[in-house]
Amino acid sequence: MQFNDSDILALFRTGNAANKEQAFRQLLSNYQQRLYYHVRRYVSNHDDANDILQNTFIKIWKNLEKFRSDSSLYTWLYRIAGNEAITYLQKTRKLQAQELTESTMNHLIASDSIDTEETLKRFRVAVEDLPAKQKQVFILRYYDELTYEEIAQITDTSIGALKASYHHAVKKIEEKLTA
Amino acid sequence: MDRKTDIKKELENLSSVLLSFKEKDTTPLATEGYFDGLADQIIDTIQHQEFQKTKEGVLSFDIFHHPKLIPYLSRLSVAATLAGIIILGVLGYKDTIHENICHDGIACLTQDEIYQYVHANSNAFEVEEIQEGMKIFLENDNTSMGIQTIEVIKYIDQNKNMLDTEDAATDIF
The missing domain is CATH 1.20.5 (Single alpha-helices involved in coiled-coils or other helix-helix interfaces)
Known part of the structure; x- marks a missing residue:
């Protein structure tokens, strides 16, 4: 039986331990893949994405009871996942940027011609190098294909600022690819 | 206009290069079977954390949480x-402490008092005078306090082990 967001919330709020677990399992089933691939775009490897995802779901469990349905459930989930990813990146930013840039660039220099795969790697490095908030907007728009209204709910930012942010992000990546 | 078309159109206006990437780029896939066990893994972690929290609450007066x-x-x-x-x-x-019998006036003195007295008066008497003074006690059967030889032997035999232990205890060098 497939539960929608409001079913999950209603079941979770009954307060019964078994119901809470069932509701949470349903939430995991509905969102684990979407949130995994969302956080996977912030970080370069699976282990980091797994850590972020686990922390995300633990936070969701702890705070789901307080969720007041002012926004839709999935934007709230994206918000938590995004914040977790950004916090993670801020902690490991220097190390990760260095690892990515060095490994990828060395590989690029070594090859005589830049084929599609290499260009894609270069593209990913350019996304990695974006400032945290800009990266979040880019990922939500470009990969997750959310509307600006949804992104505004997730990031608590005005639509105008989001459009500008997305525009800057796209231009920065393009510059790095064509340089 | 649907969401996908809207996003595509916007990107087309911003950067045709990025639009071409959008069709080619794929996010790396999760390892096979990763999602199968993920829910259980997360719920186990949560339950473990909740259990620890409850345990800490119940054992709030646990001595291990009160290092002092x-x-x-x-x-x-x-x-x-x-x-x-x-x-x-x-x-x-x-039971081994016997009360001193002070009939003769000597037994009430401690060894230290006797030593101090003898030391202070070492020149006061000649050996002969001392022997003379002690003669009455030495000759009097009462001065032996009525202890028979057999009792002395029995006492030594009974306390042989204690003496051995004491010797061993002081034999530290």
Whole structure:
């Protein structure tokens, strides 16, 4: 039986331990893949994405009871996942940027011609190098294909600022690819 | 206009290069079977955390969460042990302590008092005078306090082990 967001919330709020677990399992089933691939775009490897995802779901469990349905459930989930990813990146930013840039660039220099795969790697490095908030907007728009209204709910930012942010992000990546 | 078309159109206006990437780029896939066990893994972690939280709440007065209690209890136990040893020691030796009989006026003196007296008066008497003075006690059967040879032998035999132990205890060099 497939539960929608409001079913999950209603079941979770009954307060019964078994119901809470069932509701949470349903939430995991509905969102684990979407949130995994969302956080996977912030970080370069699976282990980091797994850590972020686990922390995300633990936070969701702890705070789901307080969720007041002012926004839709999935934007709230994206918000938590995004914040977790950004916090993670801020902690490991220097190390990760260095690892990515060095490994990828060395590989690029070594090859005589830049084929599609290499260009894609270069593209990913350019996304990695974006400032945290800009990266979040880019990922939500470009990969997750959310509307600006949804992104505004997730990031608590005005639509105008989001459009500008997305525009800057796209231009920065393009510059790095064509340089 | 649907969402996808809207996003595509916007990107087309911003950067045709990025639009071409959008069709080619794929996010790396998760390892096979990763999502199968993920829910259980997360729920286990949550339950473990909740259990720890509850345990901490129940055992809020657990001595391990009150580090100052540990040294206090240790000191208390050491003091109690020492007190116990002293009491047992006193009870154990109580029977072996005999009251002094002061009829002759000598037994009431401690060895230290005798030593101090002899030391202070070492020049006061000649050996002959001392022997003369002691003659009455040496000749009098009462000065032996009525202890028979057989009793002395029995006493030494009974306390042989104690003497051996004491010798061993002082034999530390």
